[in-house]
Amino acid sequence: MKSRSRQLQEHLSRLGLRMTGERRAILARAISFPGHFTAEELARELSRGRPPVSRPTVYRAIPLLVEAGIIRRVAFTDRHSHYEAVKPRSHHEHLICLECGKIIEFFRPLLEKELLAACRRHRFRPGGHKVEVTGRCRDCRKKKGPAE
16 A cells, blocks of 8 residues: 555646645644544644644645545534545544534444445445434533433
């Protein structure tokens, strides 16, 4: 399997772009981020780096990382996209709290089997899938009281 740096470098080359020091820093932080992150969170962390990376540079680099298959957009909440690093054999689904923005990952083999069975029944060749369930997490429901 090729390195993430090589993966991005090949993608940039196809687009006629260079692998810069800033892009390397953005790549390194994006793939090491623990869990999900927003563009703003990534930009904030990189602005404190040595050397600092500007916010516009981070925002321009995110679509390149998505196109290269290095990170993926996993949820859109509170008018913000959330991303995560793409990892081999790490497929999972998401529960998204509409109140606090918490994203809970889960994996259910039975759900995966059912989705594949539906594809077979309809003679549909899947290229991937994403399940996002929105609602309110336990903590937010507790804050509203027992009636919720």
